[in-house]
Amino acid sequence: MTRADAVRNRRLLMDAATAEFAENGMDVSITRIASRAGVGKGTVFRHFDTKEQLLAEIFSDRLEELVAAGERLAESADPGAALLEFMTIGTEIQARDRSFCQAAAALSRCEATVRTSRERLADVADVLVERARAAGAVRDDVTGLDVVLLLSAASQAVLSLSGETPGLWRRYLAMVFDGLRPEAARPLPVPAPTRAEFTG
Amino acid sequence: MTRADAVRNRRLLMDAATAEFAENGMDVSITRIASRAGVGKGTVFRHFDTKEQLLAEIFSDRLEELVAAGERLAESADPGAALLEFMTIGTEIQARDRSFCQAAAALSRCEATVRTSRERLADVADVLVERARAAGAVRDDVTGLDVVLLLSAASQAVLSLSGETPGLWRRYLAMVFDGLRPEAARPLPVPAPTRAEFTG
DNA sequence: ACCTGAACACCGTTCAAGT
């Protein structure tokens, strides 16, 4: 039987780690996370095999958050606006969480929990892109996977900036999205990545 | 007087660090870099105040490489093609160097040597964009700073992928560049960042 | 069954001892 204080500590750790990773990136120390949660640092490794797995758990939560938004938007009446909103939410999540981009790059292959979330994300992105394409809102050589990969683009662009520039990512997201419109489309030099390359 | 072995060791260290950072990202240990250079690790800190400064020195070298390419392209007969080539070279540098994006984000404020290189980069990007805009090759609400910030976009997109996918960044660079064309331009929701925000 | 902090192998950085 799992004890009551154990489930409580696990929740405290998840909350503390989520906040610390978001504020300071994935390099925050386990000691800091443990003390914010009010537990000994040994407790962290009783609940999570490794720091990487703790990060993966939280990263997966953010992905599921985006999946949920995507599934809701898949019912929308305006498929073009729905895709833009999906990308807006995805980019906003990254803009709020300093560890998101780092985790996306660092956890690309391993961690089963991340893999399934990524697959679900690719699924919903496929639906959103297919609908937008059918409505003529986006070029027809763009795939769901393309959109998922492009999510990092706008938020990453802003990272080279020194000061805080809240919302500047919206500028680059708008530019990226304009690149998905049929009007500006030129033939692409490289074929889209396959699902297998993404799932790993 | 600086001794002959000192200038030699400095060069060995720069070469070793450049290779290690490019292959393994900015988290490689100083010990590893020192041993690749064939010197004791104490020697590293005689030549560079800190690991961050060593990284900055190398990052600055990559920026200058891009600046040089940009200055050459500023003379080109086809301003639109020149801008695309500039962005291609910039993205390719990042695709070959795992530490570049990390450095761009981590060294955003500090390090004088990086600041001047960034300024020179912004200068040449301004020229290239201005010429492309005058030729009608890009939308007229895009700035040189926008282009510099967007350089990270395509190479970052590919980082979420598990396997090696050489050249896939060309796909996303093409999409990003299509977003800069006048044909697809929609009004942008946020004004361009200022030079001061970039220089820090 | 779970919590905890001391112990371990690492890391970046410093510095006394060498040449």
Next chain:
DNA sequence: ACCTGAACACCGTTCAAGT
């Protein structure tokens, strides 16, 4: 003037001792 490795304060991770 410079090189070097032992020494220091950290980090992630393990584990014996507690409850």
